[in-house]
Amino acid sequence: MSQQSISVKEQSVLLQERAQILEELGRLRELMQAEVDVEPDEGDAEIFEREKNAALIAVLERKLQDIESALRSIEKGQYGICERCGEPIEPGRLEVKPDATLCVKCQQEVERLTRRNRPTRQVEW
Numbered sequence: 001m002s003q004q005s006i007s008v009k010e011q012s013v014l015l016q017e018r019a020q021i022l023e024e025l026g027r028l029r030e031l032m033q034a035e036v037d038v039e040p041d042e043g044d045a046e047i048f049e050r051e052k053n054a055a056l057i058a059v060l061e062r063k064l065q066d067i068e069s070a071l072r073s074i075e076k077g078q079y080g081i082c083e084r085c086g087e088p089i090e091p092g093r094l095e096v097k098p099d100a101t102l103c104v105k106c107q108q109e110v111e112r113l114t115r116r117n118r119p120t121r122q123v124e125w
């Protein structure tokens with residue numbers, strides 16, 4: 001019962017966060033699509049601005065995926081369960097990161113693997 005009420009609270013937090021991100025993404029995508037008259041002097045600043053926006057869009061999209069996957073686990077009644085090892089995610093972690101889908105241990109493991117698997121030059125045989 002208490003688990004259920006936590007999920008309901010987190011669900012509204014996540015839905016709110018998702019709405020904010022979608023709004024922000026819409027604004028950024030509009031900016032990216034807007035035709036810009038680039039003055040020669042302002043070219044660099046303009047390019048910098050667009051690169052910054054593109055990076056921000058990528059971050060927000062990743063965040064959105066996490067949020068949606070957390071919302072799906074709430075629907076399935078599996079919120080707060082690590083997707084990787086099936087153990088409960090630390091409540092303190094969910095407090096600060098309601099969209100967490102992995103426990104701290106698995107998150108660290110995944111990050112370590114991701115770093116190691118960064119595309120490096122493939123050996124061609």
Ligand SMILES: [Zn+2]
Pocket residue numbers: 082083084085086087102103104105106107
């Ligand atoms: Zn885990």
